[in-house]
Amino acid sequence: MKKQMKAAILNKPKDIEVKQVPIPEPKRNEALVKVHCIGVCGSDVHYYEHGRIGRYVVEKPIILGHEVSGTVVQLGAEVKNIRIGDRVAIEPGIPCGECAYCRSGRYNLCGAVEFMATPPYDGAWAEYVTVNSEFLFKLPDHVSFEEGALIEPLSVGFHAMRRGKVGPGDTLLITGLGPIGLLAIEAAKMFGVTEIYGSDVVGFRRDLALQMGVKGVMDPTKGDLLEQFRQVSGNKEIDVLIETSGNVQAVSDTIRLVKRGGKIVYVGLPTVNQVPMDMTAMIDAEIDMLGVFRYVHTYADAIQSLDHPLVDLTKVITDQYSLDEIKKAVEVALNEKEKSIKVMIYPNAEDIK
DSSP: OOSEEEEEEEEETTEEEEEEEEOOOOOTTEEEEEEEEEEOOHHHHHHHHHSEETTEEOOSOEEOOOEEEEEEEEEOTTOOSOOTTOEEEEOOEEOOSOSHHHHTTOGGGOTTOEETTSTTSOOSOBSEEEEEGGGEEEOOTTSOHHHHHHHHHHHHHHHHHHHTTOOTTOEEEEEOOSHHHHHHHHHHHHTTOOEEEEEOSOHHHHHHHHHTTOSEEEOGGGSOHHHHHHHHHTSOOEEEEEEOSOOHHHHHHHHHHEEEEEEEEEOSOOSSSOOOOOHHHHHHTTOEEEEOOSOSSOHHHHHHHTTOTTOOGGGGEEEEEEGGGHHHHHHHHHHOTTTOOEEEEESSGGGOO
16 A cells, blocks of 8 residues: 555645645554545635634644545454445544543533544545544445535534424424535434425525425525514424524524524524623523534434435535645635535545546
């Protein structure tokens, strides 16, 4: 096997280049995965543009990318759960396994988690990556590598549905129809929801949501959102609201949109730490407010749920580039949000369909 591989290195904001770096060696509990495709996440774009997200700062060159699938090509000495040749989706956050959060099953809250493409840990915009084998999930033959890579953003929506205890009888509104919001539509289908509605300021995204099966869409710039919802839904009430945009006004408005006794699940991160909220209205209506941080124990169930006849993750893929075109790919994700949803990267250009 060759000793060097291509990897996209972010040196500093707006400075990214493809270099040759050593192929990593798997530790005793790790596997070496040949990467097939990687999605460009909003966090990748933010690191590319600003060099930081909150307390996470790019202080040295880093490989980004954490929405990834590939093929196992080498095993560490103690790996027993997978085999060479397995096609896998990679869960990118490796917790410590020892703290109270890990022991209680909420390992996504582990303070020592090593998450791909979050400084100082490298990600997967490369030809190969090593991963703890317990966080590799075998893909059924009928599941594509692209779907495997999208299990990561889908898991955010999947976890949001669990946090909101969403069920078939619920009327659901998703505010923000970027990649996470659109994949939350697919997650809602997996939970049996049929009354799904969406809101976004971009017409292309609203149109795509309709193609993906939502009952109606709204534009926050075109008047009162609650009145728009009543018109498109036939005066239904919102049982569960999934907020993915992070827009300050959208976050603030959630309390007046959801019904009394309803639930709000906050997914998108606002650009400011403090958002005005009508807490009197929230208390009076006994609204449940829930946060989502990544996901926990979602991968196996989400992969199995892909058998749902109405679920199609690949509808969100709008752009495909080779790893050698990484700068163009990230610039598209950054600047062309009016027509681009999910950008996919392929280390081997021949794998692009």
